[in-house]
Amino acid sequence: MEQLASATRWRHDLHRIPETDFAEVATAAYVADVLVELGLEVHTGIGGTGVVGILRRGDGPRIGLRAELDALNITEASGVPYASLHPGRMHACGHDGHMAMVLGAAARLRARSDWSGTVYFVFQPDEEHGHGARAMIADGFFDRFPMDAIYGIHNMPGLPVGNFATRAGGIMASEDNFVIHIKGRGGHASSPHRVIDPLVIGAEIVLALQTIVARSVDPQTPAVVSCTEFITDGIRNAIPSNVIIKGDTRSYAPAVQALLEQRMRAICAGICASYGAECVVEYTHEFSPTVNPPTHLPLALAAATAVVGAERVNDAVAPLMGSEDFGLFLQHVPGTFVFIGNGDSLPLHNAGYVFDDAMLPIGAEYLANLVLMSRL
Numbered sequence: 001m002e003q004l005a006s007a008t009r010w011r012h013d014l015h016r017i018p019e020t021d022f023a024e025v026a027t028a029a030y031v032a033d034v035l036v037e038l039g040l041e042v043h044t045g046i047g048g049t050g051v052v053g054i055l056r057r058g059d060g061p062r063i064g065l066r067a068e069l070d071a072l073n074i075t076e077a078s079g080v081p082y083a084s085l086h087p088g089r090m091h092a093c094g095h096d097g098h099m100a101m102v103l104g105a106a107a108r109l110r111a112r113s114d115w116s117g118t119v120y121f122v123f124q125p126d127e128e129h130g131h132g133a134r135a136m137i138a139d140g141f142f143d144r145f146p147m148d149a150i151y152g153i154h155n156m157p158g159l160p161v162g163n164f165a166t167r168a169g170g171i172m173a174s175e176d177n178f179v180i181h182i183k184g185r186g187g188h189a190s191s192p193h194r195v196i197d198p199l200v201i202g203a204e205i206v207l208a209l210q211t212i213v214a215r216s217v218d219p220q221t222p223a224v225v226s227c228t229e230f231i232t233d234g235i236r237n238a239i240p241s242n243v244i245i246k247g248d249t250r251s252y253a254p255a256v257q258a259l260l261e262q263r264m265r266a267i268c269a270g271i272c273a274s275y276g277a278e279c280v281v282e283y284t285h286e287f288s289p290t291v292n293p294p295t296h297l298p299l300a301l302a303a304a305t306a307v308v309g310a311e312r313v314n315d316a317v318a319p320l321m322g323s324e325d326f327g328l329f330l331q332h333v334p335g336t337f338v339f340i341g342n343g344d345s346l347p348l349h350n351a352g353y354v355f356d357d358a359m360l361p362i363g364a365e366y367l368a369n370l371v372l373m374s375r376l
Helices: 002-016 024-039 095-110 132-138 198-216 254-275 297-308 324-328 357-373
Strands: 043-048 050-057 061-066 116-123 149-156 169-172 174-183 223-232 242-251 276-287 290-292 335-340
Touching: 002 024, 002 095, 002 290, 002 357, 024 050, 024 095, 024 116, 050 132, 050 174, 061 095, 061 357, 095 149, 095 357, 116 132, 132 324, 149 324, 149 357, 174 254, 198 223, 198 242, 198 254, 223 254, 223 335, 242 254, 242 290, 254 276, 276 335, 290 324, 290 335, 297 335, 297 357, 324 335, 335 357
Parallel strands: 061 116, 061 149, 149 335
Antiparallel strands: 043 050, 050 116, 169 290, 174 242, 174 276, 223 242
């Protein structure tokens, strides 16, 4: 009960001070203070605001347990008594809960002596934009904190509270962002024959992009192309000169990522050329796919089963097309990413979302078990 009370207090405190975009200064300081209170060696300022706490027990496996520091630029409407004190920002993805679970695992392992090895409690910045893991790695993360494996966890609305779900292979997709700039020739709305209308061109491009997945990708291969913004410099009685189309793509394999980009560039160039317009496509790789190697899945399943029983552990969850910055860590060291149920809550990234505190001891025990059950 004492550990649950501590984890709940940590989460509620962190929930009140949401921060974003590598500005997680107060959040990082809070986490570092708790780690110091637990008697751990603490390193700060990694990749910006990243924090790593270290607990050593002689020779043995070197395990990383990772949580995210950042929140979202959303105005909270949850109604909880510990709501955000920062207008326009909230923990609408449950990262406050993930931090509390990792801190709870640190408290559990600190109190036990029946294991050996090194544990790195990792708190990364800016997960939501897919830049935090890259920043930490560029700052020598894996050189400074050499690991044999790294593990991550994320709450999942719709999955019963405390249930676990994971899979070998791809579990969350990559995310690539695109910005398509179309330059035509604007003019008076009454004289469309004198212009090169980027609105018509843009509309045709939006429709044509939907053929990439339908006609260029193997039907058995997951891929998504979504146009999400359409911006012009026109007014009610003037056809614009410029249109900007923004969006993202999702997939699991580098070859599919390359195919989506190649087809997008070809479609945009061809349509714009047919109208005499200019076109520039910006295409950036934001999130790597999160792919669980089969080698480390048995440990994750055993650790979860020891907490909640086999009937509450799903080892073949359907892969999601959402993205997670943890995937980049898994490209450097093996490990496993799992979901833990948040019950019948509002969706992630919703202003009314509430993290269920009943998950905290379950998640903390699971994370601790990954260390207690690890073997070289």
